Amino acid sequence: MTPDKNQIAALLDRSRARTALLTDAVDDDELGRQHSPLMSPLVWDLAHVGNQEELWLVRDVGGREPVREDIDHLYDAFKHARKDRPALPLLDPAEARRYLAQVRAKALDVLDRVRLVDEQPLLAGGFAFGMIVQHEQQHDETMLATHQLRTGAPVLSAPPAPPGDRRIRGEVLIPGGAFTMGTDTDPWALDNERPAHAVDVPAFLIDRAPVTNGEYLAFIDAGGYDEPRWWSTRGWEHRNNAGLTAPLHWLQAEGGWHYRRFGRVEAVQADEPVVHVCFFEAEAYASWAGKRLPTEAEWEKAARWDPETGRSRRFPWGDEAPGPEHANLGQRHLTPAAVGAYPAGASPLGVHQLMGDVWEWTSSEFHPHPGFRVFPYAEYSEVFFGGDYRVLRGGSFGTDGSAVRGTFRNWDHPIRRQIFSGFRCARDLAPELA
Secondary structure (H helix, E strand, C coil), X not given: CCCCHHHHHHHHHHHHHHHHHHHHCCCHHHHHCCCCCCCCCHHHHHHHHHHHHHHHHHHHHCCCCCCCHHHHHHHCCXXXXXXXXXXXXXXXXXXXXXXXXXXXXXXXXXXXXCCCCCCCCCCXXXXXXXXXXHHHHHHHHHHHHHHHHCCCCCCCCCCCCCCCCCCCCCEEXXXXXXXXXXXXXXXXXXXXXXXXXXXXXXXXXXXXXXXXXXXXXXXXXXXXXXXHHHCCHHHHHHHHHHCCCCCCCEEEECCEEEEXXXXXXXXXXXXXXXXXXXXHHHHHHHHHCCCECCCHHHHHHHHHECCCCCCECCECCECCCCCCCCCECCXXXXXXXXXXCCHHHCCXXXXXXXXXXXXXXXXXXXXXXXXXXXXXXXXXXXXXXXXXXXXXXXXXXXXXXXXXXXXXXXEECCCCCCCCEECCCEEECCCCCC
């Protein structure tokens, strides 16, 4: 499970190739433009991934002299809000690319020379390198979301996702009892995924698949956006203030609903998971459907718990890294795949598409696991605990396989929907069945 140096170098290369794809796809003017106040200019993300690599791999792990210490403050995400970043004296695209190349050459030299030993926490299992791989892939997904928000002709392309299976519907019973949540063993797990701990989860029902566009359209057609009884107080207030009437990027035109995807307008596909909905929309749909959103612990138990062995798997299908047969990950496609497209990726109890396609909102706020310890810096997780966030699980079609697993925890504000977010529902058992 722990990658060797050659595998780490290959993962670093894969991340950089994706960064290049996303930034080479547009001209310098578009790289420097802010396509939404929610997002950084692409050129900021480009240099930021290099700056983080320099800070952690070149300076910290490698003990080398700084490459560009003078730009650290420009690419500190905590010093400058996204809306303010276009006004900063950022590196231009050519400078940013040269900077990334310089840093990468030094980082690979560091990788070649260091020992990946347990005595040094940053090097144990190659953690620092894995952190940088995941960081760049996370920004690649953010840049992909920026591409979705840009206007103009399409610049990205990918083959269509595989077909689905309309038989994958209904609910799965997850038996009650304790399971192991979190991890102590995954070498690249981040601090908020640790430590492993037992959680007793009462029996519940969970949807076999994410909620689809067709199912969500039934909520719209039933007047779900106009009926306050389905919405929480905060959700209804946000629905009114933001003027929500459908998922982000949906367009109503002659012939029905359409969806703008990366510069192309296509008819909404009924059997694909709904995407670009905020937590409040997901919560309202679940209420309308007579259900609720799963808790984070319920989601993880459904994704990881193997009833035959009693252990928690790394992924729903097992411990091996995701392949193209398991899940829609890594920007191989530019859409969620239809429900039932990945039978090989189902959990032991028959829950499908828990990895990839869409990040799934849970009802849980973002808090540390019992026994949490900061590593290697508080700004990754600790400063966000207890804020106005909801946890999302499972990754999306834009998430790389190196940056997600059954324990991975994402979080965002409940109003956010520029992310590739969807959901599935859960519900309690009837008292006579519990």
